[in-house]
Amino acid sequence: VQGIIAGGLPALTNAIESAEDNPTAGVAELQARSFTKDDVLVGITASGQAPYVIWAMSWAQSIGAKVGAISCNEHSAVFDHADHKIYVAVGAEIITGSTRMKSGTAQKLVLNMITTASMIRIGKVYNNLMVDLLPLNAKLVDRAKRLIIEVTGCSRTEAEELYKLSKGNIRIASLMHMLKVDALEARRLLDESDGSINRALDKKGVSV
Incomplete structure (x- = not known):
């Protein structure tokens, strides 16, 4: 999961309003990150008119990637370039035009849901x-x-040793204890299971 903002990292601490008007910058950023048809792009905009977002979405669709859109404008232009559309109905801002208030807050809640679901899936x-x-x-x-203890039910002493042997990798440490394997085998199982403890356990026929 990666976040991209018009204007780059400096725009997180300093207002760079003109950056969203650059239609090719968003496309260039996706290409720099080796975005492919196997990725998913979610365009985020309050009004739905930012060229930076629209061009990036259009390009992503042109290479066969799935594209979603989140906007607080029911008639947003970004929806014309999206396979999946989320209209966040917040109404007019208390301070007219201050989209960081209701629009930004509501969109952040939606993004939390999407990114959390993504993290679970991977x-x-x-x-x-x-x-x-x-x-x-x-x-x-x-x-x-403490997470190793909670996942496996082991003692604090065991968790300390598992943490050391796994070089601080909670998933590897947990599989080491749950499957009684060494760190190398736990890593191999995890890699074969796309990083999922559940899938690794399923491969070994273990139910927890």
């Missing part, structure tokens, strides 16, 4: 646990070990 969630968490600080290292 194996980053087991039951309701974020098993692809990256332990990049002390708090997250502790959380990773």
Whole structure:
């Protein structure tokens, strides 16, 4: 799952309103990321008129990719370039034209649903646990070990050892304990199962 905004990363902290008027920049960004027909593009716009978004969607469709659109304008132009359309009916903004308020907030909720479902489908969630968490600080290292305990039911001591042997990979550590295999075999099973603990367990005929 990748996020792209007109104007790039600087637009996240500084307003670059003109960036959305560049019709070819969105296409160039997709091409730079090696976007293919096997990917899915979701165009997001409050009014639905941004050339940056529309051209990117049109190009994605031209190569055979599935395209979705989210807009707060029922008659949005982006819907003409989408296979799947989500109209977010928020009504007029309290401050006219300030789409960061209702429109931006409502669209963020929809995006949360889409990205969460995507993460579940690609194996980053087991039951309701974020098993692809990256332990990049002390708090997250502790959380990773607690997740191993919650997934497997092992002791804290076992979780510490599994964490070490798996080099901090929660999914590998969990499979090591659940299938009684070493880290190398757990990684192989995980790779063959597209990163999904559930699919790896199914391959071994284990139900949890």
